Amino acid sequence: MEDNxxxxxxxxxxxALGALMSPFGGFIMPIQYTSITDEHNAxxxxxxxxxxxxxxxIFVSGPDAEKFVNHIFTNNVTGIPDGKILYGMMLYPxxxxxxxxxxxxxxxxxxxxxxxxxxxxxxxYEWICxxxxxxxVEVDNASDTWGEIALQGPEAEKFAVDTLGLEPAAGLxxxxxxxxxxxxxxxxxSRTGYTGEDGFEIYCSHEAVNEIWDILLAAGVAPxxxxxxxxxRFEAGLxxxxxxxxxxxxxxxxGLGMFAKIxxxxxxxxxxLAAQKEAGLTRKIVGIELxxxxxxxxxxxxxxxxxxxxxxxxxxxxxxxxRSVCVAMVDKAYTELGTQVEIRIRKKVFPGIxxxxxxxxxxxxx
Amino acid sequence: MAKTVEGLYYSESHEWVKVEGNVAVIxxxxxxxxxxxxxxxxxxxxxxxxxxxxxxxxxVESVKAASDLFCPxxxxxVEINEELEDAPELLNQDAFANWIMKVEMSDPSELEGxxxxxxxxxxxxxx
Numbered sequence: 170m171e172d173n174x175x176x177x178x179x180x181x182x183x184x185a186l187g188a189l190m191s192p193f194g195g196f197i198m199p200i201q202y203t204s205i206t207d208e209h210n211a212x213x214x215x216x217x218x219x220x221x222x223x224x225x226x227i228f229v230s231g232p233d234a235e236k237f238v239n240h241i242f243t244n245n246v247t248g249i250p251d252g253k254i255l256y257g258m259m260l261y262p263x264x265x266x267x268x269x270x271x272x273x274x275x276x277x278x279x280x281x282x283x284x285x286x287x288x289x290x291x292x293x294y295e296w297i298c299x300x301x302x303x304x305x306v307e308v309d310n311a312s313d314t315w316g317e318i319a320l321q322g323p324e325a326e327k328f329a330v331d332t333l334g335l336e337p338a339a340g341l342x343x344x345x346x347x348x349x350x351x352x353x354x355x356x357x358x359s360r361t362g363y364t365g366e367d368g369f370e371i372y373c374s375h376e377a378v379n380e381i382w383d384i385l386l387a388a389g390v391a392p393x394x395x396x397x398x399x400x401x402r403f404e405a406g407l408x409x410x411x412x413x414x415x416x417x418x419x420x421x422x423x424g425l426g427m428f429a430k431i432x433x434x435x436x437x438x439x440x441x442l443a444a445q446k447e448a449g450l451t452r453k454i455v456g457i458e459l460x461x462x463x464x465x466x467x468x469x470x471x472x473x474x475x476x477x478x479x480x481x482x483x484x485x486x487x488x489x490x491x492r493s494v495c496v497a498m499v500d501k502a503y504t505e506l507g508t509q510v511e512i513r514i515r516k517k518v519f520p521g522i523x524x525x526x527x528x529x530x531x532x533x534x535x
Numbered sequence: 536m537a538k539t540v541e542g543l544y545y546s547e548s549h550e551w552v553k554v555e556g557n558v559a560v561i562x563x564x565x566x567x568x569x570x571x572x573x574x575x576x577x578x579x580x581x582x583x584x585x586x587x588x589x590x591x592x593x594x595v596e597s598v599k600a601a602s603d604l605f606c607p608x609x610x611x612x613v614e615i616n617e618e619l620e621d622a623p624e625l626l627n628q629d630a631f632a633n634w635i636m637k638v639e640m641s642d643p644s645e646l647e648g649x650x651x652x653x654x655x656x657x658x659x660x661x662x
Binding site: 200201204205206396400462463464466485486488493514515 | 572573575576578591594596597598599600601603620
């Protein structure tokens with residue numbers, strides 16, 4: 170089975186570093202180099218870097234590009250400035266999620282970069298192409314030619330500027346990017362991430378990714394695997410496709426309605442969301458904190474008086490707060506803050522309280 | 536390389552057993568703690584719980600995953616290591632010095648079905 174897995178351009182470096190490698194989204198990826206806890210703490214307190222070259226890069230361009238992106242994307246790209254980035258989703262007509270993604274408005278008219286989840290690249294590309302009838306646009310899946318490193322943590326800016334020489338990175342606002350070059354090849358540097366900390370995502374050629382990785386490693390930036398990428402994003406209340414979002418969940422149910430502009434514009438899935446909002450939600454993603462140390466995991470039932478009222482979508486013993494917490498999809502009647510529920514963990518049930526789904530105060534630089 | 540201790544019995548599911556009279560002192564092996572990574576919780580049995588050989592008696596949890604524990608011999612729990620409730624990392628520090636539970640064996644002949652250190656090491660080498 171491993172023979173069918175894709176490797177990123179940094180694969181050999183992960184193996185040489187002794188990383189624990191495991192399949193993720195069709196790729197063989199590093200889960201941890203030393204320990205998930207140490208890598209998590211490196212990002213929270215200093216700086217860490219992730220190989221996220223498995224992410225997909227799909228370029229949309231042409232005279233109708235703005236109209237087309239607005240048609241397939243829940244957030245509103247109308248008139249956004251060059252260099253601006255928006256988070257949002259692509260939906261099926263029934264309002265459930267094809268994928269969640271970032272849209273980069275490039276510094277040329279009618280050009281956008283869509284950054285999508287590794288596990289959904291082929292599906293997304295096919296979906297996007299299937300929607301473009303009647304729009305004068307080109308869609309280019311360039312995922313195989315781009316590498317990406319996420320440099321994250323309170324010291325990320327220092328390493329970007331002092332170590333990599335990316336001076337303009339210091340001036341970037343949250344969710345903006347600038348066009349850089351690495352030895353003559355195109356490089357995109359954005360103030361974005363998936364950890365709840367300040368940081369940058371750097372898109373460039375495979376060769377450049379390898380050089381940047383080595384330079385950051387030599388400067389003392391901790392290599393971090395997907396294990397802590399998940400614990401970090403979870404604490405920060407950020408969703409993961411396949412858990413808090415899927416083709417069976419709508420953005421409203423996931424608590425991401427603010428990224429779906431149903432009052433401002435039309436888009437695929439908009440009418441379904443408007444109808445769902447009108448009718449009222451029947452279920453919603455919430456946070457739950459346990460009093461006990463037992464750890465809730467994805468798939469465990471949420472119960473009230475012995476009756477299942479929901480299911481855990483992601484759960485951990487939070488590394489930053491040392492509490493057992495999870496996010497769960499729960500029937501609407503039990504979603505108010507402070508509601509008492511129970512989570513079934515193996516043979517026992519443990520009491521928990523409904524909380525906000527962000528367990529860690531994020532430290533973004535605005 | 537994960538270490539083993541001579542004179543203990545080992546199960547295929549990576550528990551060790553130290554025999555003290557009719558009592559089996561049970562823990563997880565160094566190989567198991569290493570494979571799991573940083574442990575953050577031990578789901579302990581309770582005193583007086585009865586288990587059959589091969590029955591699930593609890594779990595150890597790392598950041599990433601839960602791993603079930605299986606009782607290598609049949610019997611009744613007579614003591615649990617309460618220290619682990621607040622300090623699961625003790626298993627990472629020394630898996631053989633930190634036992635999980637003590638079981639009064641109902642059929643000590645079941646020990647014969649377990650491995651010695653050499654056989655267990657050979658099994659781990661193939662995993």
